[in-house]
Amino acid sequence: MANERPFTGARATKSAEPGAEPARVDPKADKRERILRAAVKVFARKGFYATRVSEIAKAAGVADGTIYLYFESKDDVLVSLFQDRIVKLIAALEEAIAAAGDFDARFRRVVELQLGLLDGRRELAEVVTVNLRQSSKLLKQYATPLFSQYLEVVAKLVADGQTEGAVRADVSPRLVARSLYGALDGVAMTWALGGGEAGQLKKAAAQVSELFLRGLKPGGAA
Amino acid sequence: MANERPFTGARATKSAEPGAEPARVDPKADKRERILRAAVKVFARKGFYATRVSEIAKAAGVADGTIYLYFESKDDVLVSLFQDRIVKLIAALEEAIAAAGDFDARFRRVVELQLGLLDGRRELAEVVTVNLRQSSKLLKQYATPLFSQYLEVVAKLVADGQTEGAVRADVSPRLVARSLYGALDGVAMTWALGGGEAGQLKKAAAQVSELFLRGLKPGGAA
Amino acid sequence: MANERPFTGARATKSAEPGAEPARVDPKADKRERILRAAVKVFARKGFYATRVSEIAKAAGVADGTIYLYFESKDDVLVSLFQDRIVKLIAALEEAIAAAGDFDARFRRVVELQLGLLDGRRELAEVVTVNLRQSSKLLKQYATPLFSQYLEVVAKLVADGQTEGAVRADVSPRLVARSLYGALDGVAMTWALGGGEAGQLKKAAAQVSELFLRGLKPGGAA
């Protein structure tokens, strides 16, 4: 029961990223990935707490003890899942925002990106929308900073939209970010808990984008 | 080893409230309430899984065993929390929607209602937005039907708005309901995990309403 | 919550003894045996229900959890004790009966065998005569088939005696088997609950054999 580990990016993971592009996945990263992928499957089916470490091990085709060569603890598996994902997501969002286009185009890309990453991956979506809230440790210790960073990126986009005149001045960018996060999370969760049919999230993305963009447009009181 | 209890409103609680206003809280309901209130406090602080039944008992000022006179299990405490709340919420929403006013007014009331019920109750908000997703049993067995009912109510409101011509015909009412739920949930969660300062949720409600109402208004492509 | 396991010889034990003489006790069987032997001691002293699993573990020199690597439950420890014993007993009885000799000789061997296996093992005798009746599960689920098999073996011996003319035709072999079982059980129980002095059971065996053999002999109404 290792407790109160302050947030740092470093963890048990011994895969000492040897710089360079990860063109060639080394066997270690390979096994780590295999474990994470197995964890997603099992978490989605049984929830974080009901999942036994031995089940993850079995699903990954490794021995129980092997999990601990790549992760500090069961919690750490979930934390890693979260971090791997959100770090990549933030990077992708920043890239999408940095690319050419007006506010609407950038906003649409942001929405599409987030739902697109989950479309066709029902299990991952369930883990992201449900299971990530199941570890108190993750929530209270690791999630906040990265989550705030995520919100900042979106809030920045909206604020820039205001500067450009593409967004009403009387909305709080941060609140829009929180609402958008929530809307996308809610849409993905209901999708995952329902059938999780491929393609539907992409379609939903267009509607959500439209809804928010119209909602943010200047002029004409509601 | 009573398992797989199909969803029914009935639970361990033996207090068969015979309608009428709860003018005179019978001691039983009183104790049940005390336990639920204590559970909210502890769940919010430690999360559902990290919460010990004995902690709830202590916080409620009863013996451990007493919990089991009113609830079937620890899970059932959370389930009850959820049910008590969502049943009341749905009723309140239906009332709010049935009251006079155009679509905009009704929509605003729906939003205000939901955030208003949480404003000033940080702990409850945290339980509702975070902890309710922590019991797999709740999620997979109890939540779905009631949650669907909730979505239906909101979707119906939107669909009626379309009939009235107050809402664009090209949005899916159900998707709007899912988005709105998510947005409100996201706003409440970030509020609760942040300070949870009283009054802020109410203010947020106005902005979220505005955002959605504008987003739903017919005419002028985004 | 694995329940209602139908009777099979297979249990938690993973040690698949591949026949052969146990010349080389594998560590697993070794530990299982250690646990069973410890259980006999503790059951005899405190009774099945008053015995704590932790007491068995302590007496066996293993951790509490280790018990569960070899047995499904506390009940299963008793069940295993019973099965291991009665299976061996039945085999030994069949062997004793198959060996040369007239009915009297075979009957005497059967009696000596049963009391001989307990003589000098007071604790085991107490467990067999008293504690085995303490688990309802054992009694109602596992014991019956094997116990019936035991009765059959003895009844068969008596029936064959009738064929040979060594036993009165007007007794029910099955009833004789039930009576003999009871008599031996009663003698062993009173012996165990009294001092359990070594050698006494053997002596009792001769008298009990004599009593039954004379009782079964044809001719001369009682």
Next chain:
Amino acid sequence: MANERPFTGARATKSAEPGAEPARVDPKADKRERILRAAVKVFARKGFYATRVSEIAKAAGVADGTIYLYFESKDDVLVSLFQDRIVKLIAALEEAIAAAGDFDARFRRVVELQLGLLDGRRELAEVVTVNLRQSSKLLKQYATPLFSQYLEVVAKLVADGQTEGAVRADVSPRLVARSLYGALDGVAMTWALGGGEAGQLKKAAAQVSELFLRGLKPGGAA
């Protein structure tokens, strides 16, 4: 958890036998009987340990707490069952033995008496042969003296038979008593755990008597 109470006939039972013949059962004794009768039913069905005090109460049609007005504890219910029964049995045996007749007649009456008291009462027979061995307290604290007394009565009968010349001199009366007890117990137990069909025990009694009487008869080595 009242412990180590030395054996005395007195227990919680407040029904202060008011001398006189129990011609008119007072309501108190009535309720005590009701509870005992209910206990027999439940013990037979579920075993002593698996039986809940509340189940006995329910079966007896009284409140849980009422049990404790008539008995000190759950153990005491079983102990009382045992004592009530064995005291009456011993008295009846002594009476049967005191009555006119030769050894054979008296022996037959003794056997008939014991099996006759159980014939047609399957549940009682199960309780007597199985459940009475389930309370360590009963076994180790209360049963021994009364059980010894029972054995003495039978042993005395056999010893007297030897004096009369009706029984071989080379048998131990005490061992015969132990064997007979066991045989009757075994017959009754197998009867109870099997169907427990009425009438069969009486028939068995004749055969068991015959078996033992022939076995005890002097003359002609086995």
Next chain:
DNA sequence: AATGAATGAGAATTCATTCAT
């Protein structure tokens, strides 16, 4: 006497984690 709600000690079992091989 009778009730039954409340108590709280108690115990079987689970399972994350370790570490000898």
Next chain:
DNA sequence: CATGAATGAATTCTCATTCAT
């Protein structure tokens, strides 16, 4: 690196018993 047997702390829930009514 990998394994998986062993550990033992930790926790839910049960149920005999009490006692205010």
